[in-house]
Amino acid sequence: MSAQNPTDTYILTLSCHDTVGIVAAISGQLAKIGGFIVNSQQYADLESGRFFLRIEFQPHGEEFPGSFDELRAGFAPIAQAYNMRWELRPSSHRPKLLIAVSKGSHCLNDLLYRWRTGNLPVEIVGVVSNHPDLRELTEWHGVPYHHLPIGPDTKAAQEAALLSLVEDSGADYLILARYMQVLSPALVERLAGRCINIHHSFLPSFKGARPYARAHERGVKLIGATAHFVTSDLDEGPIIEQDVERVDHRATEHDLVVMGRDIEARVLARAVRWTAEQKVFLNGSRTVVFR
Numbered sequence: 001m002s003a004q005n006p007t008d009t010y011i012l013t014l015s016c017h018d019t020v021g022i023v024a025a026i027s028g029q030l031a032k033i034g035g036f037i038v039n040s041q042q043y044a045d046l047e048s049g050r051f052f053l054r055i056e057f058q059p060h061g062e063e064f065p066g067s068f069d070e071l072r073a074g075f076a077p078i079a080q081a082y083n084m085r086w087e088l089r090p091s092s093h094r095p096k097l098l099i100a101v102s103k104g105s106h107c108l109n110d111l112l113y114r115w116r117t118g119n120l121p122v123e124i125v126g127v128v129s130n131h132p133d134l135r136e137l138t139e140w141h142g143v144p145y146h147h148l149p150i151g152p153d154t155k156a157a158q159e160a161a162l163l164s165l166v167e168d169s170g171a172d173y174l175i176l177a178r179y180m181q182v183l184s185p186a187l188v189e190r191l192a193g194r195c196i197n198i199h200h201s202f203l204p205s206f207k208g209a210r211p212y213a214r215a216h217e218r219g220v221k222l223i224g225a226t227a228h229f230v231t232s233d234l235d236e237g238p239i240i241e242q243d244v245e246r247v248d249h250r251a252t253e254h255d256l257v258v259m260g261r262d263i264e265a266r267v268l269a270r271a272v273r274w275t276a277e278q279k280v281f282l283n284g285s286r287t288v289v290f291r
Helices: 022-033 068-081 106-116 135-140 155-169 185-190 211-218 253-276
Strands: 010-017 035-045 050-059 085-090 096-101 123-129 145-147 173-176 195-200 222-229 239-246 280-283 286-289
Touching (some): 022 068, 096 106, 123 155, 135 145, 173 253, 211 253, 239 253
Parallel strands (some): 096 123, 173 195
Antiparallel strands (some): 010 050, 010 085, 222 239
């Protein structure tokens, strides 16, 4: 793989224990190889003692490595010296997504539309559902649809089939776009840091069915949505993005549902985009998001 295309850029992301010299080491290596920094964001978390960095750079000069392997090898000693978790990818890289959905189409439809129109930097490799309802919508976009029904005695087999789809498709992430099934702890562990969920932000006050109806009965004045990484703690994983809208006494239950669907769709799209652009870092029970 050549690293000499001057029109391409590369994204280096890293996290490590915070100490003196990290930025100097990275910027020094870039200067050495003729890497021109076009965007740089960093954050030192004083509470956790962790340091986070995202640098986008491009070739600038004859010293720039002739292959991607050579480019990557130049950063390896620095990463080892500082015990970094790090990734280096061309900015043209498109992570692969497998989307899981039940019957609600709003988040799926939004992701498919953004992807199909070139506004979401991902590759959608398939949609999986425990219902057949959204096959037509999915296949209209040219995406494979996998119907994996689930019953009281088939959960383990269904999750095994789901995991096989993730692995066989090469999916980097599983996106739960209103997938109304609770993943088992074993599956969550296998997909740690690779599974993103969306839900309304009434939790924990209005759990269960018809949350918008009960929120309307209580006269809530704010509705919203939360996108987060999935953990074994139901709906309590590290938050990537949230948004809210105000409502008043004129809003009906239907109005709340329509507003809620719109918020859920755009919040999930932001979370997926930022993750695809390597702007999201896990930081214990929280995240660092370089917007």
